[in-house]
C-alpha cells in the first residue's frame with residue numbers, strides 16, 4: 207500500500223489524510239503541536255467547499271454543527287448597504303462553522319494512529335523512489351511520497367525551493383467569538399463593513415456562537431497591545447456601525463486572536479519528484495475572499511483523486527499541480543485585489559470605492575458565483 211508522509215495536521219493536512227484513507231492509501235500525519243487544535247474562529251464553507259464535505263461524507267455533520275448562510279452583505283462603515291450577494295443559489299448549502307468543529311470532523315474520521323503529534327519536520331532526503339523525513343526530535347519516517355501541508359511558513363516548501371519569506375500585505379486582523387447577537391443581525395447573513403484602511407464583519411456559526419473579524423492597516427510585526435488589547439480595539443472601531451464595537455465589547459479578551467496577513471505571489475512548481483505542497487504551504491492567500499481553508503479542502507480531494515488515478519506519485523503530483531495551480535493563482539490574485547481596495551484610506555477614494563461597489567453589484571455577485579460554482 208502506498209505510504210504517504212503528510213507534514214502538518216491543520217485543515218489541509220487533516221482533510222488530505224481523510225481523503226487519502228478513503229481512497230485506500232496509508233497516510234501518516236506528522237504535526238508539530240502536541241494536541242490537534244484550531245484557533246477559535248469561524249470559516250464559511252462556500253458551495254465549492256461543501257461539495258468536498260459531501261464527497262468526504264461529512265456534509266450532514268457540518269450542517270448539524272454549523273449555521274446555514276444565504277447572503278453576503280457589504281456595507282459602508284456606517285451600515286449603508288453597498289452590495290447584497292445571494293450565495294445560496296447552488297445545489298449545495300453554504301455553512302458557517304467553527305474552525306475547531308471543521309477540524310474535528312475531518313480528523314475524527316481518520317484512525318488516531320495516523321496522527322503523530324509533537325513532531326516538527328526538519329528535512330527530507332530522496333533515496334531512489336523512497337522519501338525519508340527527519341524531525342527535530344531525531345525521529346525519522348519513510349514513505350513513497352511526502353506532502354507538505356505545513357502552512358504559511360512551510361519547512362517543506364523551504365526544503366524544496368529555498369527559504370523565501372511570505373509577503374506581508376499591510377493588514378493586522380483580530381477575530382473573536384461571543385454569544386452576543388447584535389440587533390442588526392439578519393439570520394443567514396454575513397454582514398461586512400468597509401471603511402478607510404479598516405474593515406470588519408460578523409456571521410453566525412453553529413451552537414449560538416457569533417464570529418466577528420476586523421482588520422486595520424498596520425506596519426509588519428507590530429507588537430500586540432500588552433495590556434488592554436480589547437480597549438485598543440474598541441477605540442479603533444468606536445465610530446463604526448454599532449454592531450462592530452458592540453461585538454468587540456461583548457467578547458472576553460481571551461477569546462480575541464490577532465493575526466498579521468501574508469500571502470505569496472503564485473509561482474510554480476509546487477512539486478519536485480514525489481514531494482509536493484498543499485493548502486497554505488502551496489498558495490497562501492489573504493482571507494478577503496474567504497477561500498484559504500476552502501481551497502485546502504479542494505486540494506485534499508484532488509490530490510487523493512490524482513494518486514488514485516496514477517500509481518506513480520511523481521505523475522500524480524504533476525497532474526494535481528496542473529489542476530490546482532490555475533484556480534488557486536486566480537483566487538490568490540483576486541484576494542489581493544480585494545485587500546488593496548480595503549487599504550484605501552482617503553475619504554474621496556473610499557467614497558469612490560463604495561460607489562463603484564454599488565454600481566458594480568451585479569458583477570460582484572457574478573464573480574462570487576463563479577468562484578463558488580467550481581466543483582473539484
Ligand SMILES: Cc1cc2nc3c(=O)[nH]c(=O)nc-3n(C[C@H](O)[C@H](O)[C@H](O)COP(=O)(O)OP(=O)(O)OC[C@H]3O[C@@H](n4cnc5c(N)ncnc54)[C@H](O)[C@@H]3O)c2cc1C
Pocket residue numbers: 213214215216217218219236237238239248249250325326327328355356357358360361379381465467484485486487493496497498499500501502
Ligand atoms: C484572519 C484570517 C481569516 C481567515 N478566514 C478564512 C475564511 O473565512 N475562510 C477560509 O476558507 N479561510 C480563511 N482563512 C485561511 C485559512 O485559515 C487557511 O488558509 C487554512 O487554515 C490553511 O490550512 P492549512 O492546513 O494549509 O495550514 P495551517 O492551518 O497553517 O496548518 C498547518 C499545520 O502545519 C503544522 N506545522 C507547521 N510547520 C510544521 C513542521 N515543521 N512540522 C510539523 N508540523 C508543522 C502547524 O502546526 C499546523 O497545524 C483565514 C486566515 C486568516 C489569517
